Amino acid sequence: MMSMVEIPEGKLIPAIAQDWKTGEVLMLAYINSIALSKTLETGVAHYWSRSRGKLWRKGESSGNEQIVKEILVDCDEDAILLKVEQKGGACHTGYRSCFYRTLDGRIVGKRIFDPDEVYKR
Amino acid sequence: MMSMVEIPEGKLIPAIAQDWKTGEVLMLAYINSIALSKTLETGVAHYWSRSRGKLWRKGESSGNEQIVKEILVDCDEDAILLKVEQKGGACHTGYRSCFYRTLDGRIVGKRIFDPDEVYKR
Numbered sequence: 001m002m003s004m005v006e007i008p009e010g011k012l013i014p015a016i017a018q019d020w021k022t023g024e025v026l027m028l029a030y031i032n033s034i035a036l037s038k039t040l041e042t043g044v045a046h047y048w049s050r051s052r053g054k055l056w057r058k059g060e061s062s063g064n065e066q067i068v069k070e071i072l073v074d075c076d077e078d079a080i081l082l083k084v085e086q087k088g089g090a091c092h093t094g095y096r097s098c099f100y101r102t103l104d105g106r107i108v109g110k111r112i113f114d115p116d117e118v119y120k121r
Numbered sequence: 122m123m124s125m126v127e128i129p130e131g132k133l134i135p136a137i138a139q140d141w142k143t144g145e146v147l148m149l150a151y152i153n154s155i156a157l158s159k160t161l162e163t164g165v166a167h168y169w170s171r172s173r174g175k176l177w178r179k180g181e182s183s184g185n186e187q188i189v190k191e192i193l194v195d196c197d198e199d200a201i202l203l204k205v206e207q208k209g210g211a212c213h214t215g216y217r218s219c220f221y222r223t224l225d226g227r228i229v230g231k232r233i234f235d236p237d238e239v240y241k242r
Binding site: 016027028070105106108 | 125126135137139142143146149161174190192197199200212213216221224226
């Protein structure tokens with residue numbers, strides 16, 4: 001029987017969210033055993049906020065949640081890949097993906113919502 | 122004029138390598154300013170090996186190098202996405218992608234080379 005991969009307690013690993021249909025890489029966040037358990041339990045992506053030091057359900061403020069379709073783990077078990085159905089945009093700046101520009105600052109992504117509207121700032 | 126995004130000296134950030142044609146996520150590694158400069162200079166992906174503490178040209182042992190087609194940076198400038206043409210397989214285990222299995226251990230990736238042959242162990 002195959003064993004379930006687990007994240008050791010206290011360890012934080014990078015989690016890539018990818019659009020399960022288009023293959024677009026949407027964002028990179030961090031996940032730990034608590035956030036992974038919540039993700040598995042609920043079917044929507046949960047991460048661990050490094051800046052706030054707490055569990056974070058993606059979309060809890062914006063409504064832009066991620067329905068998890070598949071979870072892959074890498075060879076060394078120190079990164080995971082979430083294939084998701086992204087509601088709205090993944091990026092807090094209003095873009096579909098957080099990777100919306102090139103290294104030299106050229107915008108290549110699509111802005112699909114106004115963050116001032118969505119986050120009611 | 123748009124400014125070039127730079128990685129602060131001494132900082133290590135996650136770098137996602139993605140097949141520029143199929144969109145397949147191939148691996149996650151780490152990059153710093155030295156590795157990024159080398160990548161830009163040569164057009165092939167260089168990373169920083171955390172375990173060996175040194176610059177690492179992807180494919181230097183295996184020949185499975187990554188020709189860089191585009192580099193995207195995320196909103197917070199703490200992750201980058203390399204769109205690459207992957208020679209052979211990205212994973213040292215012989216799979217095309219390091220993300221070759223699900224969290225519960227089911228193999229979903231394609232093994233395309235024999236690591237014992239390639240790395241001459």
